[in-house]
Amino acid sequence: MAEPLRIALAGLGTVGAGVVRLLDANGDLIARRAGRPIEVVAVSARDRTKDRGIDISRFDWVDDPAELAGHAGADVVVELVGGSDGPALSLARKTLQGGKGLVTANKAMIAHHGLELAGAAEAAGVALKFEAAVAGGIPVIKGLREGAAANVLTQVYGILNGTCNFVLSKMEAEGRDFAEVLAEAQRLGYAEADPSFDIDGIDAAHKLSILASIAFGAEPAFDDIAITGIRHVLGADIAEAAALGYRVRLVGVAEAGGDGLFQRVHPHLVPLDHPLAHVSGSLNAVVAEGNFVGRLLFQGRGAGDGPTASAVVADLIDIARGEYGPPYAMPAAALSALPPAPTGDRRGRAYLRFTVADKVGVLAEIAAAMRDAGVSIESLMQRGANPDGSVLVAIVTHEGPERSVAAALERLRGSQSLAGEPMWMPILGD
Incomplete structure (x- = not known):
């Protein structure tokens, strides 16, 4: 068997520890599928002494995550630090400029800096992979970039945030108002102490920006997304929707046409006979419409250590096989700079x-x-x-x-x- 693919891992939170556990549990199977073993050789995190339920003594410890980019024993860096800028972006830039591949679950960084990073990866001839940045373990990026590559995609839309979907589903099932259900979601760990990025639609917009770029061959345009979250949805709205034959869901919608690129995250009324109406709890779902393939539906767990770690390791398997191309399915220079489409005529x-x-x-x-x-x-x-x-x-x-x-x-x-x-x-x- 070929030499191992050696990994430097930045971030040992829920997902980072999940990656280590997955590689430990399924290492033999992964090696057979990848054609070579995949091994972690170095790690970096905030607290070296924290008990994460994994043995990190076998790895090189690096205090500064940016130094992983130059680690002599690593072929690929996995970035799970998070944040659109700061240490994550510094590590990403140094990794690609240094000729190493990069795998990340960081949707904010890709939404804001993906075009720059894609150009750097292509110039260096290395991989930039970010399946885990959108919809957790659902292989929607691979599905659009590879499975639907022969199609003109006319629309991509979906439920992209599990916290919002959990809250809306709970309000629907129990007839309770937003603030009460959000407080419960925070107690259960489904929502952060500061849930603004989720409930105000920012997280979903980051993901929509990535999907739109891949689906339509467009430069990422996060700043052009019209964003409204679920903060002002009442229990009465959900009850009224149910009486009319609908369910309320936070849906991100992107379409490309002659007037530009339309992108919006907003609560919608979804007809009961539509697949998205039956996506409940913390699940995610993405629908894409292609001119030859028709409607594609991707559905599954959109967050958590298992699904997200699964997507990270799937990217690593592709790299181990030598199977990677332009991050956005076409060279960064070929992506179109589409103007934001006016909404008035919709x-x-x-x-x-x-x-x-x-x-x-x-x-x-x-x-x-x-x-x-x-x-x-x-x-x-x-x-x-x-x-x-x-x-x-x-x-x-x-x-x-x-x-x-x-x-x-x-x-x-x-x-x-x-x-x-x-x-x-x-x-x-x-």
């Missing part, structure tokens, strides 16, 4: 929720704003009074341009009849 149906004062004339004011903006109302529901005397009004629109809905909401801005900010959610197409 057509679809929408759900609108207003919390309003329970008084005469409020419905007429809302209906007039819709009429004057050219929004056609399919259905309008008013629910009973809340303890503060306000009531919930929910509207489903007929298909129309998004600019009309935006105009209607702008007409109602500052109205004394509204007790809070309206909620707008697009309805996902079939």
Whole structure:
């Protein structure tokens, strides 16, 4: 058998320790599939004395993770430090410039610096692999980059954040409001102490940016993504959606067309007959539409030590086999710089929720704003009074341009009849 592929591992948190455990448990099988053993030779982490449930005494210890890039015994560096900049980016740059391959699970770094890093990897003739950066153990990057490589992909979208999906599923199943369920998710370890990156949609947007680049051959454009999280979704919204035959899910959507690249992360109403409506708990799912292959659905566990470590080691197996090409499926210089697509002409149906004062004339004011903006109302529901005397009004629109809905909401801005900010959610197409 060939010489081992030797790994320097930066970060021994949940995923890093999972990588070591996976290589220990399945080492013989991995060696047969890779054609050579894969061995960790050096590690770096914040605390050398921490008990991680693995034996690290057999590895070289390096205090500064950036020094792993120059470790003489390593062929590939695995970066599991995290963060878009700082030590992770410094390590990534030094690794590629030094002629070593890089495997990372760092979606923030790839979303913000992936184009630069891809160019550096190609110039050095080494691998840059990041399957674990999107959807944990689901092989969606490999599926788009390799399995669907012959197709023109017209759309890629999905549920990309397990924390948000857990919270929304729990609200749906138990009829509870957001803040209460989020607190439980934090107690159970499904949400961070500061959950902002998850619940405000940033994490999902990082992943969407990566998927869009691979799917459409476009330069990463994270800053062009319109991002709205789930912080303002009410239990009443979820109950209303259920009564209408929908479920609420945080969905990232990307499409490329003649007017540019459209990217959005936003809560959606998903029809019950759509596959994404049945993705519950902390699962992730990605749908891609190809002109020859049709609809592809990737679904599975999107986070955790096992799934993410599995994706990291799958990348290492590819490198051990010598199977790697341009990180974005085509050379970085061939990626298109697509402008952000305008949203006003996008057509679809929408759900609108207003919390309003329970008084005469409020419905007429809302209906007039819709009429004057050219929004056609399919259905309008008013629910009973809340303890503060306000009531919930929910509207489903007929298909129309998004600019009309935006105009209607702008007409109602500052109205004394509204007790809070309206909620707008697009309805996902079939």
